[in-house]
Amino acid sequence: MAVQRYSRQRELIYNAVRASRDHPTAEMVYAALKGDHPNLSLGTVYRNLHLLAREGKLRRMPFPVERFDGEVTPHHHFCCEACGRVMDVSLPYDASLDRAAAGCGLVTHHATVFYGLCTQCRQAEQAAKPPRCLSPVRRGKGQNTKKEM
Numbered sequence: 001m002a003v004q005r006y007s008r009q010r011e012l013i014y015n016a017v018r019a020s021r022d023h024p025t026a027e028m029v030y031a032a033l034k035g036d037h038p039n040l041s042l043g044t045v046y047r048n049l050h051l052l053a054r055e056g057k058l059r060r061m062p063f064p065v066e067r068f069d070g071e072v073t074p075h076h077h078f079c080c081e082a083c084g085r086v087m088d089v090s091l092p093y094d095a096s097l098d099r100a101a102a103g104c105g106l107v108t109h110h111a112t113v114f115y116g117l118c119t120q121c122r123q124a125e126q127a128a129k130p131p132r133c134l135s136p137v138r139r140g141k142g143q144n145t146k147k148e149m
């Protein structure tokens with residue numbers, strides 16, 4: 001009985017990550033499911049995510065904040081430094097790099113992470129910024145920029 005309940009929860013958690021393009025954290029998966037499944041605990045979500053990752057069904061992404069990817073074929077990522085969102089980057093996967101790195105040991109895959117500002121954060125930043133000529137003088141920051149020659 002208990003075993004069945006656990007595997008149903010695992011299925012539920014697996015499907016939630018598969019359906020998401022957000023590379024969710026355990027907390028995000030929990031938040032998405034707890035409305036319909038009030039018996040679910042964050043600990044259960046966490047435990048099942050790790051189990052699924054160990055089984056190769058999800059990929060654990062040890063960023064500063066641990067996330068999980070429903071897409072397990074190797075691919076690249078973009079991480080927004082402002083909001084922390086992680087997106088897939090559709091660049092070709094260069095398997096020759098794995099072969100080139102084989103001197104280190106058994107290379108299973110590689111992952112490139114691009115960092116910067118996502119489109120939304122960029123737009124928000126630009127919208128928040130008043131036109132340069134109207135911007136108030138800010139606490140002298142950058143005012144006495146020395147021109148070193």
Ligand SMILES: [Zn+2]
Nearest residue numbers: 080083118121
């Ligand atoms: Zn962002």
Ligand SMILES: [Zn+2]
Nearest residue numbers: 069071087088
């Ligand atoms: Zn991904």
